[in-house]
Amino acid sequence: MSPLRLAGLTKRYGDAAVVDRLDLEIAPGRCHGLLGPNGAGKTTTLRLALGLVEADAGEIRLLGHAIPAEASAARRRVGVVPQTDSLDPDFSVRENLLAYGRFFGLRRAEIEARLPGLLEFAGLAGKADARVPALSGGMKRRLTLARALINDPEFVVLDEPTTGLDPQARHLVWQGLRRLIARGKTLLLTTHFMDEAERLCDVISIIDRGRIIAEGSPRALIAGHIEPHVVEVYGEGAADWQGCADRLCRRCEQAGETLFCYADDPQAVVRKLEGRPGLRYLHRPANLEDVFLKLTGRDLRD
Amino acid sequence: MRKTNQAGHAGDSSPLTPHPSLKWLPVWRRNFDVWRKLAAPSILGNLADPLLYMLGLGYGLGQFLGEVDGVPYLTFLAAGTLAYSVMNSATFETLYSAFSRMHVQKTWDAILNTPLTLDDILLGELIWAASKSLLSGLAILAVIWALGLYTDFWLTPWLLPVIVLTGLCFAGLGLMVNAVAPNYDFFLYYFTLVITPMVLLSGVFYPTDALPAWLAAAAQWLPLTHAIALARPLVLGHWPDAPLLNVLVLLAYAAAGYLAALRLTRRRLLR
Structure with missing residues (x-):
């Protein structure tokens, strides 16, 4: 029961x-x-x-x-x-x-x-x-x-x-x-x-x-809700880079100075990023937080 | 089994159907256990103050006043002090102490997560405050006995139920004020707007016949007047004139205060 x-x-x-x-x-x-x-x-x-x-x-x-x-x-x-x-x-x-x-x-x-x-x-x-x-x-x-x-x-x-x-x-x-x-x-x-x-x-x-x-x-x-890989891109040029990222990953999201790239194959994104020394990046597997933010949005709830 | 209510209130008790049970006892016990740890300063503070007032005013002012209502002023003052001290004790407990349990320490919230319901908590608090005020009343009674401030000793044990009733009455009213208080400062309004005028109108320090007729009539609506109407004759050696009315008024204030407190606290905590 x-x-x-x-x-x-x-x-x-x-x-x-x-x-x-x-x-x-x-x-x-x-x-x-x-x-x-x-x-x-x-x-x-x-x-x-x-x-x-x-x-x-x-x-x-x-x-x-x-x-x-x-x-x-x-x-x-x-x-x-x-x-x-x-x-x-x-x-x-x-x-x-x-x-x-x-x-x-x-x-x-x-x-x-x-x-x-x-x-x-x-x-x-x-x-x-x-x-x-x-x-x-x-x-x-x-x-x-x-x-x-x-x-x-x-x-x-x-x-x-x-x-x-x-x-x-x-x-x-x-x-x-x-x-x-x-x-x-x-x-x-x-x-x-x-x-x-x-x-x-x-x-x-x-x-x-x-x-x-x-x-x-x-x-x-x-x-069920998210692409398996995430590449987080930081730096002043991150926003400009979104156009490029859009072609390489399934979904991109921008939050402040950070670009979140959700991808099935992250290698293509990472390779491209290697050629952009002005940008820092972090490649990691998708987690629950990504699901949560996708479903509930990034806006503050106070 | 307890009844479910039709009024659609949360929880399993409606404010208008208090159920007789002993579920309030652990609430009383919790307060008693805390009090026991801090008893010495609490007893001193609760008891010394009214005693000093009674003896100071009784002996000091009594010198000038001579007899009031046919007895020495100290004897006249004794019954007033008894009721006043019981009222104060029950009021302080249900305002400041209950507020810190309800609002600051979240003790009531913790208890609400157990099988107990809000009416158990408030009943425990009501009886606890009456118990504490019983102690204050007993201290004054002990002085009345020790100084022989009575005419007929065998009437004075009847002061005990008067003390309990007065304690319950002001505990009920205090819990009602507690239920709507946003902070500790709020209680000052209750003291300056309700308690102090009541003390001055109810015959604690002087007979109410000294008041203008319209004020004396208004004083008949105050619970403290009825507590003193019971206590003073018992000290002065005769039976009260209308004990049933006095008892009913005190009980009515106690019940109205408790039920209002239940309704208001429910709105505050269970929403």
Whole structure:
């Protein structure tokens, strides 16, 4: 059974539909990514799914429960890692987990029994009595992750779990998430980090203006939506060179001083560029970011 | 099973159908655990201030006033201070402390991701603020007992339910103000426009018959007037004149405040 199924989900604020007839079905035991620019409707979709916001139309089933009617019962089996830090600054690591466990109706003894495993999982084994303000950003994020697991949920929702973390801390969080997937949990995560989505997710839904505009495995998305090679050309003459590039590649895009050439055979482009010492270039395989930018455009979304 | 609502609100509770359950208890417990860590300065701040006022004004001003309503001024002031101190304690807790949990620390957002719903959170906050104000009331009551500021000792235990009721009333109103506050500065309006005039009109420092008739009539609409109408006779040794009315007014303010808070906070957090 699908842990989360959304059908025709719509949420409007005034005239703007933030979520617009969105359909989504998540496979059990998988990591599903929601990828989209700012304001695409990612967080609203999660809040709708958890029964925290009322939809204007559509159907939501979370772990077999109709949302929002049975949201409380559904949330009992869900873990949530929110985007903003909401740890209790007056509590120690242990006290944060104790207080949060009680919200699920767990008894102290049950929570205490889960604590060592959770602290070990979060890499906070020696930190049980540390106060929250003394933790680094990465530790806080991992504590938030541990907190979301206090009820041993089968489905974990993560809203931008690594935003604001340094590369070391991000890798630690990813390791934790991989261990969760290995244990059979289903993950739904939003992100705007392409590398994060590419590394973690079995399936990615690219969401823009409240709709899912593409869906599939990272590999399938790249193969299906974009030419296999990219040559990025930099320098003052890059713009003038576009005419030449247009003949050699399938598609060219200009962004500022940079020309992006998408090609099936990059060698022709590279050979031509060798004869233009004024231009610098980078040849690389196409990635998810190229797909994302092709589908959602290069304009800022603030 | 809890009822689904017809009003079409998000979540599984509608503001007008509060359901009896103990799901609010972990919210209360969380606040209690935080308070326990910071208890010493909090108790001192909460209790010392009203006591100093009561004793300073009671003894100092009492010298000039002699008897008020047939009792020494300190005795007259005791019931007013009791209600005033309970009101202040519940108000501060639901304004500044609840606001930092709701808006700054995002504690309520975190709790909303668990099986608890907003009405559980607000009920926990309401009862927590009433619990804290019970402590303030008890401190004044202890002084009333210690200094023998009563006529009939056996009437004074009835002050306990009055304290609880007054705490719930101002906690409900405070949560309503909290729900619409954009920042901490906003609370100053509530104090200067609502709380302070109420203190001056409700008979904390002097009998309301001292007021012009129209002001005295207006004061009958204020919850603090009814809290004092219950507390003062109990201190002065007789039963209140219209206890049922006073209790109903306090309960009505508490319930209206809580329900308005629920509706307004829902609009604020669950949209």
